[in-house]
Amino acid sequence: MQELDTFKLIERISALLRSEERKKYAAIGLQPVHGQVLEYLAKCNKYSNTHAAVAEYLGLTKGTVSQTIQILERKRYLDKTTDLLDGRVVHLSLTDTGKQLIDELKPLDIFKQAESKVSRQEFDTIGQALQTTLGVLQKVNESKSFGLCRSCHYFSVEQHHYQCGLTEQPLDREDTDKICRDHLPIPNSFIDQE
Template structure:
């Protein structure tokens, strides 16, 4: 059961980071896949900078990679060169503009901020570390926690039934095990006890 909780925490952290990434790329008219291609090409060697290698590494179709590379080439983030030995092979290399874009977009500011806040703390389990990371990322990103109802500051057990103090409504037992968009963690300093 602990593995499932760890997976859910990682999944939620990833969702926040993907959301931030999409915002950054949308601001410049690109998609995260464009950054993934540039990031791969910045790290790979001369034998691995081809359309096929990009598709294989990122798990994308050849069509998606081809369209992505066309966009990146039109925007002067990468350039194509034909292999000197095998004219059928096309190599993809980043331009200075491509490297500059990667520098501007990575690492995500929200993650750097969370890392700074958590770097001095020690955790007994990976679950504690992930929960703390998620909490900081949510605060930095001004996102809702979407936590389990039963872990919310408004959750209460009254006269043998479950109750939401925010809505002043009774809760079905099944709902207490589900996530809520109005969830407020007990440690949330922005809300009064």
């Protein structure tokens, strides 16, 4: 069960970061895949800066990579150069504009903020570290937590039943183990520190 919880936390953190990444790239008329290609090209060597290597590294189809590279070339973020020894091979390299874009967009600001807060804390399990990281990312991003009902500020145990303080309604036992869009995390002094 612990492995599943850890996986779900990683999945949730990834979804939050992808959402933030989509917003950033959309603001400049690009998709996240464009940024992923640029980031790869910024760190690969001269033997790995080809269409095929990009497709293999990112797990994308050749068609997707080809279309992505065409867009990035039109926007002047990358250049193509034919290999001197094998004219069939085309090398890809970032232009100064492409390098500048990578510097401006990565890493995500919310992740840098979360990393700075979480790195000062010690954890007993990876699950605790991931849960804290997720909480910080959600707070910085001002997104809903969608946490488990029983971990909510509004959750309480009344005389012989569970109660939601927001709706003032009793809760079924099985609902307390499910996620809720109105979830309000219980204040965590570490997360709330500035």
